[in-house]
Amino acid sequence: MKFHIQTWGCQMNDHDGEKLSGLLSAEGFEAVDSAEEAELVLLNTCSIREKAVHKVYSELGRLREEKQRRPLMVGVTGCLAQQEQAALFKRAPHIDFVLGTMALKQLPRLVAEAQAGKARVMDAGEYPDNHLFPPSVTRRRDTAKALVTITEGCNHACTYCIVPTTRGAERHRPYGDVLAEVRGLVERGYREVELLGQNVNSYAGGCTFADLLERVSEVEGLEWIRFTTSHPMNFTKDLARVLVANPKVAPFLHLPLQSGSDRVLKRMLREYTVAEYLERLGYLGEGRSRMALSTDFIVGFPGETDEDFDATMRVLDEVAFDGSFSFIYSPRPGTPSLRLKDDLPMAVKSARLTRLQQRQSELTRASNERFLGREIPVRIETHGPNEQGWWLARSGEWKTIHLAAGPGRELPFGELVRARVTLASPHFLGAELV
Incomplete structure (x- = not known):
């Protein structure tokens, strides 16, 4: 079964997405890059602001139409799932299962129950060891x-x-x-x-x-x-x-x-x-x-x-x-x-x-x-330059760096390099490789 996870929200949600992906992969499921390729779409949600909730319900509306055209399983997890629980099924009846934030490790069971034809599968319980994810x-x-x-x-x-x-x-x-x-x-x-x-x-x-x-x-x-x-x-x-x-x-x-x-x-x-x-x-x-x-x-x-x-x-x-x-x-x-x-x-x-x-x-x-002219260590965060020819990197101060390395130059992904800052904007620093 091919699956795709869409994540909204903070780094905690991002990491939850990695955990959920690992659980499905351990069951033999295959991750794909888009909902259109998937047989299971999992919405890993945020509810800290109303705008984030609107985005989830908008995507649920799109998936409802997709589900009318082909076999598709839809699950909701994350903070909105924990907040709304069974009320999600009333607003979006095409959801197959709801998984709370404190029950992540129950995902394989919920998927299996939904595959077996059980309707409106849900687990929003509190498990005392949920924070001890392997x-x-x-x-x-x-x-x-x-x-x-x-x-x-x-x-x-x-x-x-x-x-x-x-x-x-x-x-x-x-x-x-x-x-x-x-x-x-x-x-x-x-x-x-x-x-x-x-x-x-x-x-x-x-x-x-x-x-x-x-x-x-x-x-x-x-x-x-x-x-x-x-x-x-x-x-x-x-x-x-x-x-x-x-x-x-x-x-x-x-x-x-x-x-x-x-x-x-x-x-x-x-x-x-x-x-x-x-x-x-x-x-x-x-x-x-x-x-x-x-x-x-x-x-x-x-x-x-x-x-x-x-x-x-x-x-x-x-x-x-x-x-x-x-x-x-x-x-x-x-x-x-x-x-x-x-x-x-x-x-x-x-x-x-x-x-x-x-x-x-x-x-x-x-x-x-204040960084102009300085040489600083930056970590390479992409496997190649973008369309403008910049490599994307990050400084220790969490500054986004657009790094010029020269044509044909390969930089080591995930490693630190030295860069000289040549440009400052409100959104990023421009730099050249030292």
């Missing part, structure tokens, strides 16, 4: 960086966030399991890993997250370690010290702020003030100047005033984030923020988002311009 089963995509889950779920209770519903409470992999997986990845040729979790720096799998970074960095042959995502309340001085001092930890930190207004942060139940967020950034000391910092912003949260948004803009300028991910507030089912009055016109929300993103673009360009 790495040997994972079917990894052809990428220069390997994803490694260290913790799943979140114990925070942000009023806008559906993650505690879709991913559950925190579960932590023992550090020995994490180290064994990283060693195996290095043996397979990977030189960079990204440690994943809804809140990685709350890690408690037998050591602290700072300790885990130190232990992973001792794996011989590993060059860079990244991690995402961090909660400011769990960002410690020890973690800052490792981030600054350990040369294998990439000089990049994503630390979501969400709002520059204490009043809005309180309504979000983020558990910190702006001053406390800035205090944690201060833990980085002089090392802050040597790394890139990105964040998240939610614009137009219920009750956000002009003064609240202006406070966000002031923090944006004060910190001068190298990059940010910003979105208009998206109400999610079952979250406490639904009880808050949300009467801000969409036109105002959109105008605020545009203003923030325009200013961020200026800050990102300024950040990128």
Whole structure:
């Protein structure tokens, strides 16, 4: 049986897609590149924002028409599956099975039941060992960086966030399991890993997250370690010290702020003030100047005033984030923020988002311009140049690099090379091979 997996969302979803692909491949199924070639299409979904949900239902509509033309099995997994569960069958009756985020290893059973003719197969249960997925089963995509889950779920209770519903409470992999997986990845040729979790720096799998970074960095042959995502309340001085001092930890930190207004942060139940967020950034000391910092912003949260948004803009300028991910507030089912009055016109929300993103673009360009003329190590992320003749690479600071290597030159995929930065834009750095 040929299968195709479509994935939306974060790195955790990407890695779930690799796990699901491995489970099907172990059953003798064959992965194909498109839904049109497949006999089984699995939609690996995200539900953190309404837009992501709309994309899933749009694809389900297309697959309904496809299913009328030929035999086709359709399954839904991921956060939307965990959130909606049986309600998915009511909105899209042509779905054959629904698989929750905490039941990934049940996929072969659900497929077998659907193949046997059972209708509306579903498992959205919580399995206590679901976070202990065997790495040997994972079917990894052809990428220069390997994803490694260290913790799943979140114990925070942000009023806008559906993650505690879709991913559950925190579960932590023992550090020995994490180290064994990283060693195996290095043996397979990977030189960079990204440690994943809804809140990685709350890690408690037998050591602290700072300790885990130190232990992973001792794996011989590993060059860079990244991690995402961090909660400011769990960002410690020890973690800052490792981030600054350990040369294998990439000089990049994503630390979501969400709002520059204490009043809005309180309504979000983020558990910190702006001053406390800035205090944690201060833990980085002089090392802050040597790394890139990105964040998240939610614009137009219920009750956000002009003064609240202006406070966000002031923090944006004060910190001068190298990059940010910003979105208009998206109400999610079952979250406490639904009880808050949300009467801000969409036109105002959109105008605020545009203003923030325009200013961020200026800050990102300024950040990128600081690289002009510098020689930096970058990792090759493609097997060949694109149509414009650039090789795509990535710096330790998570800067996208368009690298000129010269005609006929082959570069080593997944390896570090030296590059001299010659161009800076808000979106990428241009560089030439040294």
